[in-house]
Amino acid sequence: MIANSLDAYLILSGLLFAIGTFGFLARRNAISMLMSIELMLNAVNLAIVAFGAFVAGLAENGSVIAIMVIAVAAAEATVGLAIVIAIFRNRRTPLVDEYDAMRR
């Protein structure tokens, strides 16, 4: 039924993606934004796994790709956190909306 329908997985993925987007757009804290991005990447992974599960011939491929995406997310997180720490040293605040020295 529900657990057996691709639509359900994909909609779930979409919802997660949208929640991530919201977090990214709305939160002020750099780390919160980073977490939102992780949510979005996980939404993508969910979609990939779902396709792998339901589309003939994609099963194993889906898994491999999902694992790759997880690895990429890890790399991204590394880089992101490094940058967050670097800027925190300069600005003493994790609030991204206060990083507006450059504009126009």
Added chain:
Amino acid sequence: MAVSSIPILTIVTFLPLAGAIAVALLPRSAARPVALAAALLAWVASLLLLVGFVPTPVAHRFQFVEVADWIPLFGIQYKLGVDGLSVVLVVLTTTLMWISILASFRPIQERIKEYMVSFLILEVGMIGVFVALDTFLFYIFWEVVLVPMYLIIGIWGGANRIYATIKFVLYTLVGSLLMLVAILATAFAFQDANGGSWVGAFDFEALRAHAATTGFADGLQLFAFAAFFLAFAIKVPMFPFHTWLPDAHVEAPTAGSVILAGVLLKLGGYGFIRFALPLFPAAAQAYAPAIIGLSLIAIIYGAIVALVQPDLKKLVAYSSVSHMGFVTLGIFVFREQGMQGAILQMVNHGLITGALFLLVGVIYERTHDRTIAKMGGLSASVPVYAALLGFFVFASGGLPGLSGFVGEFLALVGAFDYSPAVGAIATFCMILAAGYLLWMFQRVVFGELSDFLKGLGHHLTDVSPIELLTLTPLAALVVVLGLFPGLVLHLIEGSVLGALSDVEPVPPAAIDPVVPVVVGIVLLAIVAFRVLAIIGPAAEPAEPAEAA
């Protein structure tokens, strides 16, 4: 003859570049003589060209053609060649060039190397435009002209030079970039019509042959001509694209003004004759009435506005607008006389206005001022200067016997043949020209020496030998071409036939351009008059009443 066996056109075109490189590499003290030598060498080479050129009254016959593949993928060639029109303008360029360089010897003291390099590169571009027979190459030379002129105005210009030079560049660029689109579109249309082969797509002769036989599609013609027109009209400059000119002239150093007026404005006229007419005859015919209308406006409007200019250079600049109006008028009536007159007028305007700018420069050099109102009585203190100024003022006013007259009159005859009303309106400018020129002359030269000039004391010296050396050749040419215009007319016969071979001398359009022009000028004057009355008193007090 030996001249035809060597790549004379390449030599003429790139000699100044060699000079520029030499100036750049040699020490500062060598800049002046080396630059002058390069310009003189180019001049001599161009005279050889003139000697070797065989005038033939045959359309579209180019001589000294040099062809080399350049970008074979698109059939772009390094193709140079000249007909009479090119030769005349090349010689005009090289002549004015060494005169300008000579005239810069004393006024330019800052960054002389850069200055000379800019001038010589400018010369490369200008000559290149006149000898390129490949539309792509033509465009490249066309743009090459832009940068040195930009620097010349911007670095060595007057107080408001940056505004002026940026305006000049942007204005010109808008037109020329659209022209680039048109050049590419034309090439593509050619390629399309020739089964996808790019061979000849940028070759002027191939394009022209195509235009004459199959012809380009009407839509393309209308667009491409409009784009070419915009580029050339801005260069000429035609009303209402002329406002960069007064600013550029006022701010440019003397020699810059000379070249600007003497050669740069001719690029537009040349472009019309060489490219716009032969390639897009149908569009040219369709647009002709409108262009004639604009030319008329330019002629009258430029002259009227020149009447009230307080600055010598501005006055000459607006007179250029008026004079160049005759060029476009002469071209677009599609009459042999008109076209010949237009070409002659280009040459004459180059010589005469060039000389006028030199003369303004002479006085500016001494007074650091160009305000007409501050001048007066020069005749008594600097008689030679006054005499030369008088000579060129009358030459500019189209005094018969001097060169200005013949070109103007031929253009007028063409216009009159097209439509007597058009001819009449344009001829009316003779009065206005006399008005602004003589009024200026009277205020500057006649009367008692003004207090301002008195204050200069012994700084107010008559023309120096170098200045005389720059002015006398021009004066001599003005007289010679006035008495023997055939010298030029014989050369350009083939070019004129070529330009007119594909356009028919049509009778005036259903709506005579005169009607809207007259109505337009009158309305405009009334509106402006009204607005002025509302916003305040007249900007310039008119001349006090004539002698009681």
Added chain:
Amino acid sequence: MTAADLVTIAPLAAAVLVAIAVIVVDLAWPGRSEPVVFVSLAGLAVVAGLIVVTGATAASAFGGSYTVDALTTFLDLLFVAIVGLTIAFGPDYLRPRDLPLAEFATVLIFAMCGAMLIAASTDLLLLFLGLELMVLPGYLLAGYHKTDGYSTEGAIKYFLLGSFSSAIFLFGLAFVWGLTGTTRVAGVAEALSGIAAGSAVLSPGLAMGLAFMTTGVAFKIAAVPFHYWTPDAYQGSPTPITGYLSVGPKVGAFALILRLFVEALGPLREEWLPVVVVLAAITMTLGNLVALTQTNVKRMLAYSSIAHTGYMLVGLAAYAAGRMEGLEGLLFYGAAYSFMNLGAFAVVAALQKRAGVTSGLDTFAGLGRREPVLGILMTLFLLSLTGIPPTAGFFAKAYVILAAVQAGGGVAFLAVIAVLNAAAAAFYYLRVVVYMFMREPRTEAEPLRHGRLLWVGLAAATVLTIVFGVFPNALLDAVGAAARAIG
């Protein structure tokens, strides 16, 4: 994995090794820049040699996911040149600021690996990984001046938005993958050809996937309205890195477009053409208009790079409308733009050798008098960026415009927009020239002494900028071959 596969990826493998070698060398001689420069440049030369050697024969490896063709070779060489020049421009800027060269070179070469991977990938997953490998080092490079508030601010903006766009891109990629059932570019194209042939319809899912991917890619090339990161990241980054960021990731992202949109999604070009046309138009226009108001040269060049994205998109649009010349023009533009823009940034970087010098317009006042050679070179690069002949920039612009004119219709209209934009752009480029030659210097500072490496790099950029403008035949052949490989 076979031996043939290894041979095919030799350049990429070599590049990775070079990156590692650089860090190893730094461990061996800590803080010394000469060995680093030597190893990285020599390594890059080797990589270039390998690219040429392997590029001689078209090959496909790893089950068709990695392809070496003329396009790969062309782009790889371009990337190597970009990174090589960037490394050459680096020391003069980094050393006065106590920034190490080794990490700079390593990270840069890693980024180059990513770009090279994109150029060679014929597999969606590899493309994504290549993209990440290219941009992640980019984020780090942007924040390379880690004690500088601007640099880190630019980096975090770049990173956050870049990751956001990566997620968006990946989401779209997943949908396309799910709907076509393969990650191979050729397979995707085959699956989609039914839609192009009219035997199938473009499903909403596919449309949405396209939208997400387009958005992600548009972000990477800094197309409006996804360009917001560009000015801040460019302004904040250390100047040589800004130069790199303005060309490397951009050309890399265009490589992605070529592999993804032109090859894989090529059958759908009727669908994405209108989007590209609109993007091109607003990108050119906004980039130029905003650049007009900038007083910081780096920021101005950032907006100008947005505008140049627009010009390149014109080429893409022309291709989508059926003209191969569009593709060739795009590639030509990419190469020409790389060198002139790198050159321009190199001059800015050279001026900032003295720490504390800003990249404001005032810095350029009187440069033509203080350092005439730099002034003239900068003028040349700016003229090329404006599109004045006889420079590479002019020919590139003419090329894409020609393609647009050929394509006709709405794309031809883009040609007109492009030239009007070019005219407007002249204003801000020439304003720098105004400052350099028509204003007096503000301070009577001693002229700087610049490193030999900088001069060599500048000379290379200058020569290429001129040669591609005057004798473009070799480059034309190369882009022709590259375009034929995928068109």
Added chain:
Amino acid sequence: MPSWIPGAFRPLIATAVLAGIVLTPAILTVLLWGGDFTDALFLVFAVTMLVSALAVVTMRDIIRCGLAMIVCFGALAGIYLLAGATLVAAAQVVVYIGAISVLILFAIMLTETKAAPSRLVFQTQAGPAGVAAVVLAIVIAITVTATDWGELGERLHTATDTLARLLFADYVLPFEIVGVLLLAAVIGGVFIAKRERGESL
């Protein structure tokens, strides 16, 4: 939560509410629409994931956000299991919960300032952001339902050995690349994050 509730009860009540939210859809599905156990489990995971995701993006205390994220990822791992992607589920637990989340929590600790929590959680543009997110969700949902996904096979379980073969044969290049990617990230990340001499954190 209303203030009249005694503090001691609060966690209890919260847990009960959460459990209700999570379980109700599952129970309703099983009872009303005849769903099977998998459906119920799927719904439990799904709701848990969404609720915790919402918590991640809305909660004031950033440490709790991080913890909510761990919950979210855990629920997701469950869904992966349901979808038959065992190895992915494992990787999710190891990499995400084990590594990334911890990394993030560390970062939170490092960057936490006293002032931060009292300030606004959201940007001033939270409203537009919410609208955009909702529109995006709706667009995706509509698109997904409107799309004909073609011949869908049975839900499959991924054979791990096949996967391993794939990983080291067909996907060897991506695998290597990921390694390079991580290497680059680490080299650069360490440089950026490491303290300069004499610089306090």
Added chain:
Amino acid sequence: MDVLVPLIAILPLAGFAITALVGRRLDKEAHWIPVGLVVVAWAISMVVAYLALTHAEPFGEHGFGVTLYEWIPAGDFVVEAGFFVDTLTACLLIVVTTIGMLVHVYSIGYMSHDPGYWRFFAYLNLFMFSMLLLVLADSFLVVFVAWELVGLSSYLLIGFWYRKRTAALAAKKAFIVNRVGDVGFALGIMLIFVSLGTLDIRETIERIGELEPLTISVISLLIFAGAMGKSAQFPLHVWLPDAMEGPTPVSALIHAATMVNAGVYLVARTSPIFAHAPEALVVVAAIGIFTAILAASIALTQTDIKRVLAYSTLSQLGYMFAALGVGAFTAAIFHLMTHGFFKGLLFLGSGSVIHAVHEEQDMRRMGGLRRKIPITYATMLVGSLAIAGIPPLAGFFSKDEILGESFKLGFAWVWFIGFVVAGLTAFYMFRLMGLTFWGEFRGPREVWDRIHESPRVMTVPLILLAIPSALLGLYLGLPLGDSTLHHWLEPVFHEATELLHHELEPYALFGIDGVLILASVGVAAVGIAIAWRLFGVELPGLRHRAPDPEAVRTLTARAPFLYRASLNKWWFDELNDLLFMRIGGRIAAALWWFDREIVDGIVNGAGAVTRASGRGLAEVQTGRVQNYALGIAIGLIVMAGSYLWIAGR
């Protein structure tokens, strides 16, 4: 002959060139070359004129042409520079070279103290060249060249004393007003070329009949427009009085004897064209006679001696045009010749007077000069009598022929106005004589003491001019009705006269012609008498009579409007000032404003709008990541929407 004819024009040109280049160094010796060359040119033209008038070879009946070279070879627009001499040319040559030579000689004395001595002779030579080119040219375009060149020399000579603002302004005015006429002439030339394809005068005349009558009328009127400018006919007459700012020899030569006759010559030269367009001829007659009376009415009250003469010149030119208009071409040329001599004489005489009273031109400060400068007085008296039309002086014959022919050819109104003008002419000339030479000196005493007769170099030309002024009529005008001049000019005007169907009634001295003679002599006598009554007379054989200022005052008070109109020259200067200076200046200023604010304003405005929009768009770049992200998200949604729309199409 191929050499001699061009030489007439070229000699003065050479004189101009040489003097212009080296004159400054010659200083007070500068006159030798120009004067010498003009004398040689005079001698040659006398020979040429004699040969031409006697129809000797190579001139024959219809003249002789010589082509120098092809000036403008522009396709089918070919203009050859060439000379042509027939009897009409010969008549003009006589007038131009003779008076020109005498003025040159006179100037040696008159200008001797001027610092611009050499310059003056250079200009004079330039003028001689231009004028001779004008009468010798055989192509309309070459005529036009000369036409403008005389304008230039006139400009230079009027503005000779350039330090004087009035002189400079007068010079400018002369040139510009002339240009107005020139425009008409130029258009006429264009119309001729466009319709006939040639600009050769003789060919044009031969083929003019091929054209539509309307075209011919237009051509005629356009040519006449040119003539109006040069010959200062209403309404283009305003420049001539101002031109008196120039040195007096210039006024004599250019603005009395030669240049102003160019218009008359041109119309006479193209008489066959006008004959094809009788309506145009009526216009010519009307304008001519109107100018005659207008100018005469102004001359009545002017106090500047040269201005009186200037208006008198206008008036006499009006006569000539009236004659042309009625078809009395020979009479016009006759008057041209006689007027040239006596008006030249009068101007040179007035110059002598002005010289004598130390550059004073106001007659109110003269009087009684008869005693001090007798030769000047005597010669001017001859001139005055001649212009008044007293037989047997030259003016009598020519003026009488004009009036007589007008009446007989059916233009009674022309005759009547001319008749009135004859009376006015006599009056104002003797007013001038009375105020200047008779009565008591009204100027400062010290001036009176130093007045002395001019040097010989000035008085000899006066005497030499007085001779033809007195006798030319007897030589050319007799026998009445079949004069020598008629015989001379018959080949030239034959065609035109034929066309106008003028069957000349036989001359009847004891019929209508005699009555007309009596009438005109009578009215002249009346005019003189009134002048004597009001302004006095001191002639031997007549009762001396003192001036009567009281009577003058009463008279002017009786017709105040007419008096003021005359005194203010009918306010033409004020009208022009209003039209061209005030209104025209305002329009020009307005257009300039339009150029700066509207045309250029649009350009700058476009730039400003572009930059402003750039500044506006830059505001989007807030510096906040979340704003950027929101932008991207919105872009994403729009993108998705458009793709879905594209897919759904």
